Amino acid sequence: MRFDDQVVFITGAGNGIGAATARRVHGEGGIVAIADHDHSAAERLARELGVRALALNCDVTDRASVDAAIDTVRSRHGRLDQLILVAGGSAPMPGFAEQEDQLWQQLIDLNLVGVMRCIRAALPLLQQSPRAAVVAVSSVNGLAAFGEESYGAAKAGLSNLVRNLAVRHGPDKITFNVVAPGTVRTRVWDHQPGSLQRLRQFYPLGRVGEPEDIAAAVCFLASDDARWITGVTLPVDGGALAGPLQWFDRAFS
Numbered sequence: 001m002r003f004d005d006q007v008v009f010i011t012g013a014g015n016g017i018g019a020a021t022a023r024r025v026h027g028e029g030g031i032v033a034i035a036d037h038d039h040s041a042a043e044r045l046a047r048e049l050g051v052r053a054l055a056l057n058c059d060v061t062d063r064a065s066v067d068a069a070i071d072t073v074r075s076r077h078g079r080l081d082q083l084i085l086v087a088g089g090s091a092p093m094p095g096f097a098e099q100e101d102q103l104w105q106q107l108i109d110l111n112l113v114g115v116m117r118c119i120r121a122a123l124p125l126l127q128q129s130p131r132a133a134v135v136a137v138s139s140v141n142g143l144a145a146f147g148e149e150s151y152g153a154a155k156a157g158l159s160n161l162v163r164n165l166a167v168r169h170g171p172d173k174i175t176f177n178v179v180a181p182g183t184v185r186t187r188v189w190d191h192q193p194g195s196l197q198r199l200r201q202f203y204p205l206g207r208v209g210e211p212e213d214i215a216a217a218v219c220f221l222a223s224d225d226a227r228w229i230t231g232v233t234l235p236v237d238g239g240a241l242a243g244p245l246q247w248f249d250r251a252f253s
Ligand SMILES: NC(=O)c1ccc[n+]([C@@H]2O[C@H](COP(=O)([O-])OP(=O)(O)OC[C@H]3O[C@@H](n4cnc5c(N)ncnc54)[C@H](O)[C@@H]3O)[C@@H](O)[C@H]2O)c1
Pocket: 011, 012, 013, 014, 015, 016, 017, 018, 035, 036, 037, 038, 041, 058, 059, 060, 061, 086, 087, 088, 089, 090, 110, 137, 138, 139, 140, 180, 181, 182, 183, 184, 185, 186, 187, 188
């Protein structure tokens, strides 16, 4: 019951990794604010969880929407203890030379500025909590070359953002960390049938991730178990980034 009596705000909590995280936090006693721009998905999960769950309409690309969602938590609960930032995603891109500024700006805005907006709005409440933690969900795309340059650059930015905030707000006793998942079985892969099966081979542990694998790591970093960990990016990737041993084995076999 690591989140017993804690107020936890989770963006992108209507589906996938965010929903798995909300279920786990709630299962460990937390009061969960399910913040998503897909309000019906947020409502559905809030109904499923029942007591201690609040659905909030929140678009992380819109400052007023983020500020209003945090304000609702302030007036409802009077405090906020953990901030978990999962909302994000990529988009189909043309070849690099054809990529328009606007598409880059959209992906940076959603994946990097969106996280900053939420932290900025929540900071005054987090500074009053004795157990404050911020965890943002990035991607292995932010740590190595997997294509999707704009998405990768935005996710890479999260690692530096949390390092700076970890140092700046260390004296406030707030921890800031990032989880960088590898491929995870969520609806984002639905439009590419067979892709998860093909990607399995690149994972030393022999499978792609499940949303619960990521939720477990996020909840660890958001909990008191990680109270002396701050400013880190933790890959949760079935070993995908561990090293190129398989290539060498293939080259010399
Ligand atoms: N699925 C993967 O393979 C994978 C791998 C690495 C990283 N990630 C990252 O994990 C996070 C969650 O991905 P997922 O696979 O669970 O996706 P998902 O589509 O299942 O869930 C994302 C949720 O975020 C919400 N969302 C999107 N834009 C939003 C906005 N502007 N404001 C508020 N909410 C918004 C969506 O409505 C949805 O509920 C993303 O940041 C993604 O980049 C996913």
